[in-house]
C-alpha cells in the first residue's frame with residue numbers, strides 16, 4: 001500500500017515539475033473569469049486582498065501616489081496593494097489563483113447543505129476547552145506525536161477563530177502525550193487529489209496560508225505550552241506567539257533542509273529578528289536542534305520549567321494572567337503585532353511560494369519517501 005502511494009507520488013511529482021510553470025498564466029485568466037461568476041460576496045477584506053494581488057500580478061509593485069486620508073476606499077485599496085511590497089508578479093498571480101480557487105470550492109461545497117455556515121465543528125484530533133478565562137487548544141494525536149494532518153490544520157484554524165471571539169482572555173496551544181508536535185504529517189504528501197500533485201500543492205499552499213495567517217492575525221494573547229519535543233512548523237510558528245513556556249524535556253528542531261524543504265510560519269523573518277541571523281541560520285538552514293534552555297537563551301522561549309512541575313506551574317501562572325483586564329491585554333498585544341502585521345503576511349506569502357517549488361523537487365520527494373518507507377527518522 002505504502003509503496004503504491006509512494007510511486008504514484010513520484011510520478012505525479014515529475015508531471016508537476018513539467019507543467020507547473022506554464023499553468024500559471026492560463027490559470028490566472030481562468031481565475032479572473034471565475035471571480036465574476038461567484039454567487040456570494042466574499043466580503044471587503046477578501047476583495048481588497050484580491051484587488052491587491054490582481055494589481056501586483058498585472059502591474060507589479062504599487063508606485064501610485066498614496067490617496068488622501070479622506071478617500072477611504074482608494075486608500076484601503078492602495079494600502080492593500082502597497083503592502084505586497086516587491087512580491088514578484090508570478091507569485092502574486094499564483095496567490096490570486098489560489099484565493100479564487102478556495103472561494104469557488106468553499107462556495108460549491110456549501111451548496112445544498114442548509115445551515116452549513118452555522119454548524120459547530122466537532123474536532124477529531126483536537127481537544128478544545130474553556131475554563132478560568134483561558135481557552136486551551138490541545139493537539140490530540142499522541143500516538144503520532146501530534147503530527148498535523150490536513151484536517152487538523154483546518155480544525156486549528158476553526159478553533160482559533162472561535163477562541164478569538166469567545167469570552168476567554170488568553171488562548172493556549174499545547175500537545176497531549178510526550179510530544180508537543182512532530183510538525184506536518186508527512187502522509188499529507190501522499191493524499192493525492194484527482195488533479196494530481198499540481199492540485200495538491202495548490203491546496204496545501206491555500207491551507208498553509210490560511211493557517212499561518214490565523215496566527216498572524218490572532219487578536220488576543222496567544223501562549224504556547226510546549227510540553228515536549230517540537231518539530232517543523234510547530235517550532236517556526238512560535239515566533240508568532242506572545243509567550244512560549246517550555247518543559248525542560250522539550251527540544252526545538254527545524255529540519256527543513258533534511259526534508260528538501262524551506263522554512264514557513266514566518267520564521268524566515270521572526271527567527272533572525274528574535275535570535276539574530278547567525279543563530280537563525282543554524283536552525284533554519286542547517287537544522288540544528290535546540291534544547292529548551294538554548295531556545296530560552298536565544299529568546300524563542302519565554303521560560304523553562306522542570307518537566308515534573310511544568311503543568312502545575314504553567315497553569316497557575318496563566319490563571320493569574322487571565323484575570324488581568326482583557327481589553328488592555330488585547331490592546332497591548334495588537335500594538336506589538338500591528339507594527340509588523342503586513343510584513344508578516346508578505347513573508348508568509350513568499351515562504352509559501354518557495355515551498356511550492358520545494359514540494360516539486362526531487363530533494364523533497366526523496367526525503368518524504370525515505371521517512372514513509374521507514375528508512376530515515378530525524
Ligand SMILES: CCCCCC/C=C/C(=O)SCCNC(=O)CCNC(=O)[C@H](O)C(C)(C)COP(=O)(O)OP(=O)(O)OC[C@H]1O[C@@H](n2cnc3c(N)ncnc32)[C@H](O)[C@@H]1OP(=O)(O)O
Nearest residue numbers: 143144145147182183184185186187204208232233377378
Ligand atoms: C499541508 C502541508 C503544509 C506543510 C507545512 C510545512 C511543514 C513542515 C514541517 O513541519 S517539516 C517537519 C515534519 N516532521 C518530521 O519530519 C518528523 C518526522 N518524524 C520523526 O522523525 C519521528 O517520528 C520523531 C523524531 C518525531 C519521533 O520519533 P520516535 O520517538 O522514534 O517515534 P516514532 O517515529 O515511532 O513515531 C511514532 C508514530 O508517529 C508517526 N509520526 C511521527 N511524526 C510524524 C510525522 N511528522 N508525520 C507522519 N507520521 C509521524 C510515526 O510514523 C510513528 O507512526 P507508526 O507508529 O509507525 O504508525
